[in-house]
Amino acid sequence: MFLLLVSSIMSCKKEEIPPAEPQNGQITDSAALDAYVAFWDGDASWASGNGDWAEELSMTSWTNNGLPMGTRSFIKFTKISEVPEGATVSSAKLYLYPKGSSISNPLNGNSGYPGSPYSTDNACMVERVIDEDWNEEGITWNNQPGVTSTNAVLIPASNSQWDYSAEVDVTAMVKSILQDPSKNFGFRISLLKEDIYRCLIFASAENVNASVRPKLVIEYQK
Template sequence: MRIRLSFAVIAFSIITVSATTREGCNQNKIKTIVLRDQADVIDAHLDYNEGTPSTFDANTGEANELPIFSWTVYGFPVTGRALIRFSLKSIPKKSEILSAKLSLYGYPENFQSFAMPQGNKGDNIVVLQRVIDEWKENTVTWNNQPRVTREGEIALPISTSQWNYNVINFDVTSLIKDMRTTENYGFSLRLQTEQTYRSIGFLSSEYSDVTKRPSLEITYKK
C-alpha cells in the first residue's frame, strides 16, 4: 500500500512539472522588441525645389528631421518626402509577426528646420507606402528615389497641432508582414495630396534625443 501511494505521488509530481514546463515554453515563444537604435534604422529626406535644381541630387541622410510638405519658396514649388527602413534581421525567419507598431515624433516648438519653418499646416494626411527598390541612406536623392507600391498603403492621421505632433503605436502590421514575405526596403512617407500648402514634420534617427527617434515595436511568436 505504501509503495503504490509513493508511486502515485511521484507520478502526480511528474505531471505537474511537465505542465508547468509546457506553460513556460509557450510564454517564452512570444517576444516583443523595439527597434530604435541607429544600427537598426536608416532614414532620409527627399527634396524637390524647382527654383534650385541642385536639390534634385542632394542627399540629406544625415539630417535630424524628416520634413514632408508641398509648399513654395520664392514662388517656386517645393516638395518633401521621406524614407525610413527598420532592420528586421533580429527576428527569426520562421517566426510569426503578431503586431508591428510605428512611432514617429513631431518637431518640438522652435525647432530649427532647414526645410519647414512653418511647422504642421493644412490638410497634411500622409500615406505610408512600401518601398520596392533598394536605396542607401547616404546616397538616395529625389532623382534616384526608389519606387513604391500603393498596395496596402496606410494613411497617417492629419496633425492636430503645429508642433509636438506625435504618431504613437500606429499599426503597420500588414506592411511589415509584406516586407517579410518579399523584401524589406522600408517605408515611403509622402503627402496624400501633394498640393500647396500642406506640411508635417517628424524627427529622424539622427535626432539628439534618442527617445524621440522613429521606433518600431514588433511582437512575434517563435
Template sequence: MNAMKLSYCLPLVLILFLSLSSFQITNNVASAKTLVTRVFYPSHDAVVYEGDPERNFGSHAEIGINYRIGFRDRSFIMFDLTTLPPGSTIVSATLNLYMYDAPNSSRTIACYEIVEEPWNELSITWNNQPLTTVFLTSVITGTRPKKLSFDVKESLVKFTCKDEMDYMPNYGWMLKDINETIGDKDDPLWICSKEHPDQDKRPYLEVKFYPPHLELNIEESSIEAGNWVRITVHRKTSSNEPITRGRLKIKFSSNSTSTSKKFSITPGGSEITELVIPNEESSVTFYYYDEKAGTWKISVWTDDYVDYMGDAKVIKVRPGPLYSFGFEHISSPKIMAAPFAITIIAYDIYGNVKTDYTG
C-alpha cells in the same frame, strides 16, 4: 563430503534486480506560443527635396513632408529586421514617429511600402528615390506636435513570411502627403530622425509576434544499447505550419552520461553537433547512438534567432542482449550449514545491468 557440499548449495538464493520504470515523452512545444515584443530603431532614414533634387539629406536631425508642387518633401525610413525569423506570426507592427513641427492645416500622411528597390540614407536624393511603392496606411496629422503611429503589420507579415511564395524583401517605407500637388503654399511638417539629439523622440518600430519553434521527432521511443535511432527536426510556425524560407542552423545534445553517445548524419558516421535546415526545406534528419542504458533527454535549439523556441524529448536506452554474469561480493566467513544469499547480476556487452533478465 559430496553431501556436505550439497547442503551448502541447496539454500542458495538467486536474486535478480528488476527495475522496469514507466516511460513518458516530454515536449516543450506546448509552451512555445509566447507573445514577444521587440522594439527596433532605424538603420536608415532620410528626406528628399524636390527643390534640390540632387542633394542628399540623410544625416540631418529631421525628416519632413511637404505637398506643394515643385517643393515637395518625402521621407524614407528603414529598419534592420534580420533578427525576426522567417515564420514569425505577426500580431501587430507599429511605426512610431514624433512630429515636432506640425503643419498649419491638418494633413493626411500616407505610408507606402517600398518594393524592388534598395536605397541608402547617405545617397538617396529626389532624383534617385525608389519609385515602386504600394500604399499601406495613413494617419491624420492635426496641427500640434505629437506622435504619429502607422500600422505596418501588413508589411511585417511579408518580411517574415514562412515561404518564398508570399515573401517580400524589406526595403522600408516612404512617407508623403496623400494629396501631393494640392495646394500652392508651403506647409511642411517635420519629424525627428534617428540622428535627433533627443533619443526619446527618435523613430521606432514596435513589433509583437509569436516566434516559430523547432519540433523534435524521435522514430522510436526506446532502443537497445548499441543501436542507432533516426531523429527528424522540423521548423514550424506557432500554428504548426512548416517553414521553408531561409537557412537555419540547429544544434543538439544529449544528457546521457555515456562516453559513446553521438549524433551523426548516417548510422555509423562521423560525430556531429549541429546541422543546417536548408532553404526550401522544412526539416532535417540525423541519427543518435548510445551504449548506456537509461532514460536520456535529447535537446535541439538554434542560436540564429534569440526568440526561436527549441524542443526536447526523452528516449529510453535498454540494455542489449545477455553477455555475461557477475557475482556481488560475498562476505565471509560463513557459518556451516546456514543458508546465505548470493546475488547474480546479468550484464550486456556494454556493462549495462540486464534489468529484464528473468533467468
C-alpha cells in the same frame, strides 16, 4: 495476478507531454536609416541631394521664392530581419515623434493645427518601398525608388503646429517584408495630397534627442 498485470501495463504507457506554450518576443529598433528627398523648381540641384543630415523627416508641398518645392521621407529598420524564422508577427508599430520648433525645413512647422493659415489637410501615407534598395547618402528625389500602395497606412492630419506624434500600424507591411527579408527596402512617407502649403514633420534618426527618434516595435509568437 490480475492486479499485477494491469499495474505492469499502466507503467508501460508513455507519459503524455503537453504541447509547448508559444513564446512571445519583442524587437525594438530605434536605429533607423532615414533621409528626406527634395525638389525645388528654382534649383535643379535640390533633386540630386538629400536631407540625411537633418534632424527631421519632412513631408512638404510648399513654395520657395514663389516656386514650387516638395519633400518626401524614406525610413528603414534593419532589425526586422531578427524576427525568428517561423515566428508569427502579431503587431508592428511605427512610432514617430515631434521635432519641435527649431527645424531646418520648413520654418512654419506642421500646416495642420487650429487657426492655421495654411491647409490643415496634411495627412500622409506610409507605403512599402519595393523597387530597389537605397542608402541615406545616395537617395535623392531623382533616383527615389518606387513603392506599393498595398497595405499602405494613413497618418492622420496633425492637430498641433509643433507637438504632433503618430503611432502607425505597419503590421501587414512588415509581414510582407518577412516573406523575403533580403528585400527590406523600408518605407516611404509622403503627403496624401501633394498640393502646396501642406507640411508634416517628425524627428529623424539624426535628432540629438534619442527619445524622439523614430522607433519600430515588433511583437511576435514562436
